[in-house]
Amino acid sequence: MTARIGIVTFPGSLDDRDAARAVHLAGGEPVALWHDDAQIYGVDAVYLPGGFSYGDALRSGAIARFSQVMDTIKAAAAQGMPVLGVCNGFQVLCESHMLPGALTRNAHLRYRSRPQRLRVETGRTAWTNAFPDGAEVLIPVKHGEGRYVADEATLDELEAAGRVVFRYLDNPNGSMRDIAGVSNEAGNVVGLMPHPEHAVEALIGPSTDGLGVVASVLAHLSEGAAR
Structure with missing residues (x-):
């Protein structure tokens, strides 16, 4: 059975269609979800795409966290459903307290849009199991508020528990x-700031490394269904 991946559209989402195409190319079935609908229609996983939800008013992701669909997603994630937040979606996850830390203005106060080298620090997540630990990938970034910050105790805890999933090899924004x-x-x-959905086709992307992110969750779901 084909896994169904819900793609949430908030007012201001830009990359929902790109995310849906990435899911399709990886072999999944994309399912459109609307921010103001509490239902997620039996999807197997959820992808929160990039963009400028609610125009990034107040703080990026701070208003989107109150969308009806987020209560449902938060409850489903607590039961083990895979959830990915990319760029603005990462901001939403942090603002929803589903992930620790926060995303702030880039340290140089400039917008960055470029292919970005990353290291996959762990393949032991639902969204990275297709990669070996330490794999280097090329996935684009495009953000003005992508600097990841947290207090030192939280950073130490993330490092010790193997919860740093991706790390910049050439830091574009001053992330801690x-x-x-x-x-x-x-x-x-x-949650991650770079956009895997923009690295799924050799014709228009800097690589196809982003397909591994969606392929990972499809493998994770297939493995779970086989148990």
Whole structure:
């Protein structure tokens, strides 16, 4: 059975269609979800895409966290459903307290849009199991508020627990400890600033490395269904 991946659209989402195409290319079935609908229609996983939800008014992701669908997603994630937040979606996950830390203005106060080298620090999450630990990938970034920050105790805890999932090899925004993505304790919720959905086709992307992110969750779901 084909896994169904819900793609949430908030007012201001830009990359929901790109995310849906990435899911399709990886072999999953994308399912459109609307921010103001509490139902997620039996999807197997959820992808929160990038963009400028609610125009990034107040703080990026701070208003989107109150969308009806987020209560449902938060409850489903607590039961083990895989959730991925990319760029603005990562901001939403942090604002929803599904992931620790926060995303702030880039240290140089400039917008960055470029292919970005990353290291996959752990393949032991629902969204990275297709990669060996330490794999280097090329996935684009495009953000003005992507600097990951947290207090030192939280950073130490993330490092010790293996919850730093992606790390910049050439830090584009001043993120603390070069962190590009983190996970929750269970490894089913992952947030990252770079955009895997923009690295799925050789014709238009800098690589196809982003396909591995979606392929990972499809493998994770298939493995779970086989148990």
